[in-house]
Amino acid sequence: MKLYAALLLVLLPCLAAIPEVDKNKAVGSPTAPVRLEVFSDFTCPHCRHFHEEVLPQLMKDYVVNGKMYIVDRAFPLQGHSFTREAFSYSVAAARIGKYQQVADALYAQQANWAVNGNPWGVVAGVLSPADQKKVLELSKDAGVQAEIEAEFREGVDSGVNQTPTLILTAGGKRFPLPPAPDYRLLKSMIDGLLPK
Amino acid sequence: MASSRSKALDWTVLALRLIVGGVFAYAGYLKLREPWALFAMGIDSYHLIPFRFVEPLARTLPAGEVVIGLWLMTGFWPRMPSTLISLLLVVFFAAMVHAKIAGQQIDCGCFGPGDPISKWTLLRDGSLLAASLLVTWRAFRHSPKKS
Numbered sequence: 001m002k003l004y005a006a007l008l009l010v011l012l013p014c015l016a017a018i019p020e021v022d023k024n025k026a027v028g029s030p031t032a033p034v035r036l037e038v039f040s041d042f043t044c045p046h047c048r049h050f051h052e053e054v055l056p057q058l059m060k061d062y063v064v065n066g067k068m069y070i071v072d073r074a075f076p077l078q079g080h081s082f083t084r085e086a087f088s089y090s091v092a093a094a095r096i097g098k099y100q101q102v103a104d105a106l107y108a109q110q111a112n113w114a115v116n117g118n119p120w121g122v123v124a125g126v127l128s129p130a131d132q133k134k135v136l137e138l139s140k141d142a143g144v145q146a147e148i149e150a151e152f153r154e155g156v157d158s159g160v161n162q163t164p165t166l167i168l169t170a171g172g173k174r175f176p177l178p179p180a181p182d183y184r185l186l187k188s189m190i191d192g193l194l195p196k
Numbered sequence: 197m198a199s200s201r202s203k204a205l206d207w208t209v210l211a212l213r214l215i216v217g218g219v220f221a222y223a224g225y226l227k228l229r230e231p232w233a234l235f236a237m238g239i240d241s242y243h244l245i246p247f248r249f250v251e252p253l254a255r256t257l258p259a260g261e262v263v264i265g266l267w268l269m270t271g272f273w274p275r276m277p278s279t280l281i282s283l284l285l286v287v288f289f290a291a292m293v294h295a296k297i298a299g300q301q302i303d304c305g306c307f308g309p310g311d312p313i314s315k316w317t318l319l320r321d322g323s324l325l326a327a328s329l330l331v332t333w334r335a336f337r338h339s340p341k342k343s
Contacts, residue, residue, distance in 0.1 A: 159310055161301065161312065162301050175230070175231070175234060175309070176309055176310060177234070177237055177309075178237045178238050178240070178241040178302060178303055178305075178309070179241060179301070179302065180241075181237040181240070181241075182237070182240055182247065184247075185233050185236050185237045185240060185250070185251075186233075186237070188232075188233040188236070188251075189231055189233035189234060189237070192231045192232075192233060193231065
């Protein structure tokens with residue numbers, strides 16, 4: 001019994017270090033040995049680059065073979081107009097299993113909606129009329145807003161001050177990475193964290 | 197009077213030598229505890245070094261910091277480690293100032309990740325550089341030449 005209590009005491013900080021995950025905003029196996037949290041903002045050009053260029057490589061090299069679990073985290077930058085609205089739609093879309101389509105569209109047409117202030121026009125374009133209605137309703141839900149705020153707070157508590165910020169977790173240890181790391185170095189880092 | 201002043205300076209330099217060497221060795225040790233690629237990303241984020249040099253530097257610099265930091269602390273032939281540390285600190289400090297002026301929001305990388313470049317980090321590294329230069333100057337003025 002004492003052994004179990006001691007073990008629990010040792011493992012508790014590791015468990016506490018891995019925050020809650022919205023499974024609809026994640027890809028891969030939750031039991032993968034490496035987890036990557038991506039704190040991003042839909043209006044940020046570097047986040048778009050990560051989403052469109054780096055994420056597909058990570059999917060191919062690590063997610064499809066069960067080595068990595070990637071979790072998207074909302075980190076709406078202060079002073080960026082319309083980003084909260086875009087996050088409301090994306091989190092609402094996650095509730096009906098349409099997160100990836102909406103996130104892809106928001107990044108692909110970032111230059112348009114971030115200027116004309118109409119993220120809904122982009123989101124609606126990739127949803128059926130029935131799904132549009134659900135997402136519009138859910139986007140006003142207090143739970144959706146609370147999730148965005150909780151992820152933002154979690155980012156701040158983890159030292160995130162810009163986007164995209166990547167945090168790797170392996171073996172209960174979290175590694176916040178410098179901004180926009182070169183893919184070759186990111187790969188070396190991940191390979192080093194994977195069990196041999 | 198002159199002798200007691202000189203003695204006070206000797207003690208001050210001894211304390212600074214231990215502090216500079218200790219801080220340097222500790223900084224290297226902290227980096228050695230983390231994966232080398234993490235430090236490599238930190239170096240690369242400055243965008244000052246060609247990519248082909250980033251990995252060799254990330255793999256060797258932390259161990260080098262530990263060795264020359266401990267070497268300076270021992271006081272054995274202090275000219276070499278104090279000069280090396282001063283040169284490295286000049287490079288680090290210049291890189292940090294460059295990043296700050298360029299508006300880069302990056303980590304200093306001095307003691308591993310999670311230490312964004314700020315006025316505080318510049319003051320800290322600037323003070324360390326000043327201390328290191330004093331130790332180097334003293335080493336050349338007072339320690340015996342290598343035979």
